[in-house]
Amino acid sequence: MSHDNDRIEAIAKALQGTDLDALVCTLSENVLLLSGYWPVVGTSVAVATTNGEVAILAPEDESDLASHGWATRVETYEPGSLTHPTTPSDAVRGPLGTLLRKLGVGGGRLGFEDGAAYAESSYAAMHLYQAGIRSVLSAAAPEATLMSGAEPLARLRAVMTPEEVGKVKLACQVAGEAFTDAARQIRAGMFEAEVASVFSMPMAVSGLAHAGAERAGGYTWCMSGQNSALAGAAYARTRNKKLNEHDLVLLHCNSYIDGYWTDITRTYTLGLPDDRKRDMYDAILAARGAALDTIFPGARAGDVDNAARSVLDERGFGKFFTHGLGHNVGFSAISAEYRPRLYPGSSDVLEVGMTFNVEPAIYIKGYGGIRHCDVVTVGVSGPEVLTDFQTELSGLVVGG
Numbered sequence: 001m002s003h004d005n006d007r008i009e010a011i012a013k014a015l016q017g018t019d020l021d022a023l024v025c026t027l028s029e030n031v032l033l034l035s036g037y038w039p040v041v042g043t044s045v046a047v048a049t050t051n052g053e054v055a056i057l058a059p060e061d062e063s064d065l066a067s068h069g070w071a072t073r074v075e076t077y078e079p080g081s082l083t084h085p086t087t088p089s090d091a092v093r094g095p096l097g098t099l100l101r102k103l104g105v106g107g108g109r110l111g112f113e114d115g116a117a118y119a120e121s122s123y124a125a126m127h128l129y130q131a132g133i134r135s136v137l138s139a140a141a142p143e144a145t146l147m148s149g150a151e152p153l154a155r156l157r158a159v160m161t162p163e164e165v166g167k168v169k170l171a172c173q174v175a176g177e178a179f180t181d182a183a184r185q186i187r188a189g190m191f192e193a194e195v196a197s198v199f200s201m202p203m204a205v206s207g208l209a210h211a212g213a214e215r216a217g218g219y220t221w222c223m224s225g226q227n228s229a230l231a232g233a234a235y236a237r238t239r240n241k242k243l244n245e246h247d248l249v250l251l252h253c254n255s256y257i258d259g260y261w262t263d264i265t266r267t268y269t270l271g272l273p274d275d276r277k278r279d280m281y282d283a284i285l286a287a288r289g290a291a292l293d294t295i296f297p298g299a300r301a302g303d304v305d306n307a308a309r310s311v312l313d314e315r316g317f318g319k320f321f322t323h324g325l326g327h328n329v330g331f332s333a334i335s336a337e338y339r340p341r342l343y344p345g346s347s348d349v350l351e352v353g354m355t356f357n358v359e360p361a362i363y364i365k366g367y368g369g370i371r372h373c374d375v376v377t378v379g380v381s382g383p384e385v386l387t388d389f390q391t392e393l394s395g396l397v398v399g400g
Helices: 004-014 026-036 060-066 087-100 132-142 151-159 163-185 191-206 225-231 277-294 301-314
Strands: 022-025 045-049 054-059 073-077 109-112 146-149 215-226 248-257 266-268 354-357 361-364 368-371 376-381 382-384
Touching: 004 022, 004 045, 004 151, 004 163, 022 026, 022 151, 026 045, 026 054, 026 151, 045 087, 054 060, 054 087, 060 073, 060 146, 073 087, 087 132, 087 225, 109 132, 132 146, 151 277, 163 215, 163 266, 163 376, 191 215, 215 225, 225 248, 225 361, 225 368, 248 368, 266 368, 277 301, 277 354, 277 361, 277 368
Parallel strands: 022 109, 054 073, 109 146
Antiparallel strands: 022 045, 045 054, 215 248, 248 266, 354 376, 361 368, 376 382
16 A cells, blocks of 8 residues: 555644644554554554654554555564463553554553444454553553543544545445446345345455455345335344335445445335335435535535435425434444534534535335435535445336
């Protein structure tokens, strides 16, 4: 990976605006943010200093991945031992203390991740230091002053660099190719799980075919008929249900390439929609258009939500739109704690490089639901839709 000079400068600027001498991160998405390296099992540590150094302490078997980032120093350790069973928290203390001293911050003011957080799944099972990182740092650097790193991390997570946006755009492109091809295969009589699998396989196959991509994949869920109305919950769920003629078929996807994530939903109709479904589609797509027309640098996130919500209200569907219009996307698929947060009354102000989803939806329990979720980034002159496919009703009619 080439050095992302914009990100390196942003890290230095964020730290210079604090009392910190260094920022220490262990969550995989934050290690990626600081270094361009996306850890696999979550036992790595990234350290960024005010003088522009970025160091990685990675498990030995991830050294090749760590070296492909832009860290100025990569050191390794063994999180476990065959002869001396231990934990990553115990094993990392000595090597981390040595690294901090080499960086000249062993007795400095160290910012670290504190509080709750969403964590992406970079592997089937992950190690999370979380609150335990305080005791690790206390043992590794007993003379250091430990401070919250939440403020600079929030600033850094809110805005992506052009190179990072390009990574998300590539992941969206791969997903778009998968959606376009898989939609042609949807037929009545298929199970939801079959449909979901048709969409998910190309995420890895096509993703890894791109030059430089080291890890690619994703998660997809299918919710059809009345089940599609349940997609407004905090999670999606594929069930053991067959698709029927005229069903709404909601496909939700969180895919990634090298740690850069998407958040995409398309809702198909098996066969031509009746008047009720057509009214729902028309309202959703009009709300999407109204939201996009409201996105520009300096716009308030709450106004973007209001633009979409007002359209749904005017068309009689407002009460069926049960969540905010969008949230931060990129370093993770779910970043609800980071700006911008698009919900009624949000005071977040949009900036160039902010990347998020726009997901107007209608969920009518006992009938069905439609959600259209795009990934959008703020450009100098307005929004750039990174998921510019199947944006009209004609592209969402399947099964013919």
